[in-house]
Every structure is written in structure tokens, then in C-alpha cells.
Amino acid sequence: MLSPVYCITIIHYLYKMSHSIIVSAFFFLFVSAGTMAQDTQRAIEYNNYIIKEQTKLISKGLEYMSFSVHSEDYNLVEKKRIELIDEIYASIKKIRKMPDFNGSNRLKNITIDVFHKYLEVYETDLIEVMGLKKQYRDSYTALEAYLKAEALVDIKLNNAVEKLANAQEHFAEQNNLKVEGSESSVVEDEVLEISQLSTYTRLVFLEYFEVSWKFHDMVNVLHERNGKLLNKKRELVVESAQQALLNLRGMRRFKNEKDYIGQTIDIIEYFYTLAQKDFAKVAMLFDKETLTREEADYINQVFRDYNANIEVLVYNWNLANQDLWRANVKEME
Numbered sequence: 001m002l003s004p005v006y007c008i009t010i011i012h013y014l015y016k017m018s019h020s021i022i023v024s025a026f027f028f029l030f031v032s033a034g035t036m037a038q039d040t041q042r043a044i045e046y047n048n049y050i051i052k053e054q055t056k057l058i059s060k061g062l063e064y065m066s067f068s069v070h071s072e073d074y075n076l077v078e079k080k081r082i083e084l085i086d087e088i089y090a091s092i093k094k095i096r097k098m099p100d101f102n103g104s105n106r107l108k109n110i111t112i113d114v115f116h117k118y119l120e121v122y123e124t125d126l127i128e129v130m131g132l133k134k135q136y137r138d139s140y141t142a143l144e145a146y147l148k149a150e151a152l153v154d155i156k157l158n159n160a161v162e163k164l165a166n167a168q169e170h171f172a173e174q175n176n177l178k179v180e181g182s183e184s185s186v187v188e189d190e191v192l193e194i195s196q197l198s199t200y201t202r203l204v205f206l207e208y209f210e211v212s213w214k215f216h217d218m219v220n221v222l223h224e225r226n227g228k229l230l231n232k233k234r235e236l237v238v239e240s241a242q243q244a245l246l247n248l249r250g251m252r253r254f255k256n257e258k259d260y261i262g263q264t265i266d267i268i269e270y271f272y273t274l275a276q277k278d279f280a281k282v283a284m285l286f287d288k289e290t291l292t293r294e295e296a297d298y299i300n301q302v303f304r305d306y307n308a309n310i311e312v313l314v315y316n317w318n319l320a321n322q323d324l325w326r327a328n329v330k331e332m333e
Helices: 038-070 074-096 106-138 140-174 185-219 227-249 260-286 293-328
Strands: 030-032 178-180
Touching: 038 074, 038 106, 038 140, 074 106, 106 140, 140 185, 185 227, 185 260, 185 293, 227 260, 260 293
Parallel strands: none
Antiparallel strands: 030 178
């Protein structure tokens, strides 16, 4: 009976996370009135001056998003972030110079406060999110912290935008103005769709990561050659994979999606098969005092096959993720 040393060369692969670009659904209020008294005209112009600055920031935000999705040049993407921050500062400066309207500074001050929230996001929160992104591979808890921080930033922006929309509604009511639909509905739809895409890719990735982390945890105990412990770990992989597959198969695919969920399912199914079959046999072999050369060769072959297969699966998965984003985010010059 032989007890040769077998090699374990698990490839730790990287996942290109969904783009952590903070966008939110912005709602514009353009106002008009049935009668065009002088005060009414002034109120329209006052409100629309603010809308002009808001629209400018949204366009800059979409430009930043577009470059982050379609460009591989980090310096260029960072340049777009700085340009957006500069634009926000310029807009705040312009709004501060606005006079009060009929003795009220409510709309002006709320606009300044909302624009400062944008600054917090792009100057501070986004950097924090990127820092957490670098640590997400450390544990499932680290990933949850990253995704939670990203989601909280989305919430902050949504709340700020809603606050401004409510202030504009109040301004319209106070000045007997009629609220009309936005001329920028196309932009609104685009921004809302990106926000929904961000949520969708987070949900899919979370299903994948929970299984992959448990698989990683299983691999980490292999050096102990403890069949009972390995069985315990692989059963957790099997259970997690079954639930993830159930959840993913019940999800509705996103607009323009080719095969993002399909590629995610392929990887999880591969983890499931390895844990359910191959590692069950490895655990059984670990219970033996010594291994034959054929048995040791079998274990080595499991890992050789894994290293070869997972590279292809992850490559296809990352490509599907990139295609999904590029299909739903318009490329800008």
C-alpha cells in the first residue's frame, strides 16, 4: 500500500464586480401655469434654473457611469469622477447666489443640501465603497458589508432626490403652478434602469458568493485529511448550492441579458457536483490509513480538472456580467 503525497493547486479566481457606480432615479418637476402673471413667470424661471443645474449633474453622472462601464482606463474613469465633483461644486456655488423667492429660501436651501449629499457620495462614500470592495473576498461577511455600503449609498441618493422633488412640489403649490411632465423622461428612465440593474447584479452575485465561499471553506480543510470534517463542509456546500440554484432559477432575467444568470447557474452547479460526488469520494479516501497510488492519483485528478474547468467557467461568467452592463448602459464619446 502506498501513501504518496498528492498536490492541491486550487486556483483562486477573481471576479470583476458589478460596477460600483452610484446612480439614482431623479425626478424633475417642470412647471407652468394657466395664466402668466409676472410672479408666476418669475416662479417658473426660478424653479427651472434649479432644474437646469440638476439636469446638468445627472448628465455628468451618466457620463461617469458610461465611462466606468465601457472603458478599461482607470485614470480616465477617475478623471470623470473628478469632473463630476467639480460640476457639483459649481452648481452649489450658483444656487447659493440665487436670491430668496418672495422672502422664502426653502427651495434654494434644500437644493444646496441635496447637492451636498451628492458630494458626500462621490467624494467620500464612493471611496469607502471601493475600499470595502478590495476586501470582499476575505469572507462572506466582508462581501455583505460591501454590498450593504453600496446599497446605503443608493438609498442616500434616492432620499436626497425625493427631498428635492418634494420641495419643488411645495414650491409649485405655494405659487399656484401646474406641475408638468419632465422633458427629460428618457434620462429618468435610463437612470432608473441602471439603478435596477445594480440591484439585480448584487442579488445574483450574492447567491454565487455564498456558495463559492463555502466551497473555499471546504477546500481549506483538505490538508487535515479528515474525512468526517470534509463531509461536514461539503454538505454545507451542497445545501447552499441547492438553495442558490432554486433562487436563481426563479429570478426573472434582466433586459438585454444574454446569459448572466445562466453562467452563474453553471458555476454553482459545478460546485454542487464536486461537493456531492467527487469530494464525497475524497472524504471516503481520507478515512483510510494509507492510499494506493491510484487513489492518490484520483484525488490529484479532481483538482487538475477543477483548475482547468473553473478558469473557463469564471471567464464566461465575467464576460456575461460585462456584456449585461454594456448592453444596458449607453456608451458616450
